[in-house]
Amino acid sequence: MKRFFLNISYGTVLVIMCVFLGCGQKDDGSKAEEIPEIVEPEAGSLSENRDSSKMETVEGFGEYVTGIENLEIPDGTRIVALGEASHGNSEFQQLKTEVFQILAEQYDIRSLVLEGDFGGCTLVNDYIQGGEGDAKELTKHLGYRLYRTDDMMELITWMRSYNDSVDADQKLRIYGMDVQSSMDNIRVIKDFYYKIDESKAREVADRLDVLFGTEEDGYDREKINEIVEYTESLAGDITDHADAYIAATDCDQQFRAMMAAEALTCYINLLEKEGGSNKYRDGSMKLIVDRILAYEEETHSTEIMISCHNGHMTKNHSSVATFLGADLYEEYGSAYYAIGTDFYLSNCNLPGTNGRIIVEFTGDDPLAYSMKESNLDKGLITFSNVREGTGLYEVIHSKIPTGSIGEYYQIGMNMLKSMYEIRYAPVDMYDAMILYYEVSPTEIWED
Numbered sequence: 001m002k003r004f005f006l007n008i009s010y011g012t013v014l015v016i017m018c019v020f021l022g023c024g025q026k027d028d029g030s031k032a033e034e035i036p037e038i039v040e041p042e043a044g045s046l047s048e049n050r051d052s053s054k055m056e057t058v059e060g061f062g063e064y065v066t067g068i069e070n071l072e073i074p075d076g077t078r079i080v081a082l083g084e085a086s087h088g089n090s091e092f093q094q095l096k097t098e099v100f101q102i103l104a105e106q107y108d109i110r111s112l113v114l115e116g117d118f119g120g121c122t123l124v125n126d127y128i129q130g131g132e133g134d135a136k137e138l139t140k141h142l143g144y145r146l147y148r149t150d151d152m153m154e155l156i157t158w159m160r161s162y163n164d165s166v167d168a169d170q171k172l173r174i175y176g177m178d179v180q181s182s183m184d185n186i187r188v189i190k191d192f193y194y195k196i197d198e199s200k201a202r203e204v205a206d207r208l209d210v211l212f213g214t215e216e217d218g219y220d221r222e223k224i225n226e227i228v229e230y231t232e233s234l235a236g237d238i239t240d241h242a243d244a245y246i247a248a249t250d251c252d253q254q255f256r257a258m259m260a261a262e263a264l265t266c267y268i269n270l271l272e273k274e275g276g277s278n279k280y281r282d283g284s285m286k287l288i289v290d291r292i293l294a295y296e297e298e299t300h301s302t303e304i305m306i307s308c309h310n311g312h313m314t315k316n317h318s319s320v321a322t323f324l325g326a327d328l329y330e331e332y333g334s335a336y337y338a339i340g341t342d343f344y345l346s347n348c349n350l351p352g353t354n355g356r357i358i359v360e361f362t363g364d365d366p367l368a369y370s371m372k373e374s375n376l377d378k379g380l381i382t383f384s385n386v387r388e389g390t391g392l393y394e395v396i397h398s399k400i401p402t403g404s405i406g407e408y409y410q411i412g413m414n415m416l417k418s419m420y421e422i423r424y425a426p427v428d429m430y431d432a433m434i435l436y437y438e439v440s441p442t443e444i445w446e447d
Contacts, residue, residue, distance in 0.1 A: 030088040059391025061370040065192075065379035066246065068098060068119070068434055071339075072382065073107050076337040079305050080109065083310035083430075085342045086405035087144075088349035089439040090343055092376065093151035096159055096307045097341070099371050099434075100314050103305050104162065104172060105258055111296045112159075113175045113289060115308035117143030118263040119184030121176030122256045128159040128174060135160070136445075143176060146349070146407060148445045164165060168299075170319075175292050179266035183216050186264070189234060192257035196248050204234070212264075224272045233368060235261035255295050259288065268359070277322040282312065311404055318422050323371055333335040338376040340430035342402045349441035350409040357439050359409055361420060364401040371437035381434045396426045 049425040067339060073080060082099050083090035103109035114121055120141030127133040135156045139148045157175075163171045186208050193201035211227045212219045219227060238245060238258040246254045266284040274280035283331075296302050306313065313325035315338050329336045346361045363369075371379050386393045413419045426433060 007037070023235075035259050042129050043269070054376070055129060055364075055366065055369045057370040057373050058366050058395050059365070060386075061381075061392055062373065063390075064381055064386055064392055065374055065376065065435075067376055068095075068378060068380045069102065071099070071102050071380060071432075073103070073109075073332070073337060075363045076335055077337045078297070078332060079289070079328060079337065080303070080305045081313040081328070081336065081338045082305065082307045083313045083338070083340045084308070085310050085340075085403040086346065086348050086439075087309060087407050088442055089343065089346055090149070090151055090345075091297055091436055091439045091443045093147075093149060093442060094154075095341065095378075095434065096116040096202060097151075097155045100155075100305055100307075108170075108302060109305055110170065111173045111175065111292065111304040113141065113292055113304055113311050115175050115222065115285075115306075115312065116147065116176035117178055117181040117184055118176040118288060119186070119188045119260050120181065121174050122260065124156055125174045125183055128156060128172065129161055129410075130160070130163065139445075143178055143181055145444060146442065147291045149442050151442065173296075173300075175288075177288045177292070177308075179263050179270055179281065179284045179288070181216060182212055182264060182267050184217065185260040185267070187211055188260040189257055189264075192238075192245075192249065192253055192260075195253070196245055219268065221272070224268060227268050228273075231261050231264040231268070235265070247353065251299055252296070255299075259291060263288065263290075279323055282323040282327070285312070285324050289328065290331075291323075309404075309406065310342075310402075310429075311406070313338055314340065314424075316424060316428045317429075318424050326370045327417065338432075340369045340402070340426070340429045342433060342434045343436045343439040344371065345438045346405070347439070347441045347442060349404055350405075351407065352409060356444060357409065359413070361403070361405065361413075363403045364421060365403065365435075366395055366400060367426070367433065368403075371435050374437075377436070381431060381435065383402075383427050384431070397426050401424045402426070402429075 017133055052430055078105060080099075082096065084095070086092060096114075100112050107168055120143050123133075123141045124138045127135070127138055135153045135299050138156060138172055139152045141154060157174045159174060190201065190205045190208065193204045207230060211223060211230060235258050238261060243309060266287070270276065270280055270284065289304075289322070295303050310326070311319035313324045315329040315336070317323065325336075325338060329338070342363065342365045343361075344363050344365060346363070348359050348361055349356055351357075352358050368379065381392075381396070386396060399421050401417070403420060404422045405420045410419070
């Protein structure tokens with residue numbers, strides 16, 4: 001759950017809204033203890049007694065479900081969006097690597113944009129391009145504690161290994177699109193200027209330290225307008241002197257430094273001028289995605305994949321608080337290809353009052369339930385392939401419940417499935433879905 005909702009000050013309605021945001025919990029000491037009425041249930045394993053005798057498999061499901069290796073991306077696609085029904089299940093983290101590998105090897109899509117910190121993901125990108133570092137340690141820079149897992153380390157490790165085996169024009173890149181952190185963006189800017197002009201770099205570094213401090217969220221609240229003016233000036237300077245700065249570094253470094261400055265502006269505006277507005281946050285993420293897409297198409301001749309919670313990437317406004325996917329779909333139309341995910345049974349890793357807890361959920365999605373009869377561990381349904389008149393066609397065009405668990409837990413979720421399920425026609429949200437009958441909890445490393 002993102003930090004500005006942990007201070008519950010807008011009433012119960014925001015508590016319920018939080019479930020659908022799908023946002024990560026920062027590594028900066030955000031405390032789940034501030035969320036009221038949290039109960040920590042006993043951790044349990046998935047079991048058949050959680051299965052519902054009321055559920056039935058969807059007629060014709062087996063005819064259309066297939067392995068994800070058969071994923072087909074339509075011609076003209078510019079953005080492939082992969083969602084996750086929860087942040088707390090290992091399978092959804094692993095799926096990032098599995099889908100991106102298919103896109104890279106079969107569709108020559110070489111850029112991945114995470115729901116993660118822009119600056120931190122730039123540091124990770126330096127590593128996958130062959131730089132120094134440790135993949136496990138670098139997971140701390142992805143933006144959220146929930147990414148500090150073997151699954152995310154394997155994504156980083158695979159991208160570096162892939163890059164070691166291909167020519168320069170085929171290398172993979174990783175970006176973050178979120179704007180909830182400052183320190184790694186500042187580090188990217190400082191490092192960039194030190195490659196340009198040491199005297200100017202010291203001036204920039206000193207000014208950033210005065211305005212932002214030297215720790216996360218340490219900015220001077222008496223100087224908000226001055227901070228925004230300065231970060232905007234940095235973005236302008238890096239843009240206005242692009243030719244000279246590119247000559248001293250390269251196109252990628254110049255672009256990332258400029259975007260780091262813009263991300264800093266969004267960070268301050270989000271927290272201090274927009275009151276933690278979800279609309280502003282998703283709008284900022286769209287701005288970053290737009291810029292990355294334009295840059296990647298022009299400079300590297302590739303499309304992009306984005307990866308985030310289902311709530312952010314659906315083509316409709318399926319969430320009461322997130323707008324990224326709907327806005328991207330409105331602008332790019334069929335060039336935006338959305339792949340959602342869901343589960344039937346989940347043991348989910350969530351923040352509790354005294355650390356992480358494992359919470360059991362049983363969904364009501366008949367598509368995910370139908371995976372029970374499949375011999376696949378995960379199944380792909382491409383909606384355009386489903387024939388009209390079939391039982392499956394009727395289901396995907398009907399308002400059915402699907403899972404939507406954010407980085408948040410409250411006792412009401414054990415009593416009201418509406419707190420972790422949404423009800424829309426799958427075809428209105430996605431172009432395809434990847435479904436699991438059972439999913440297991442992430443294993444997050446201790447500090």
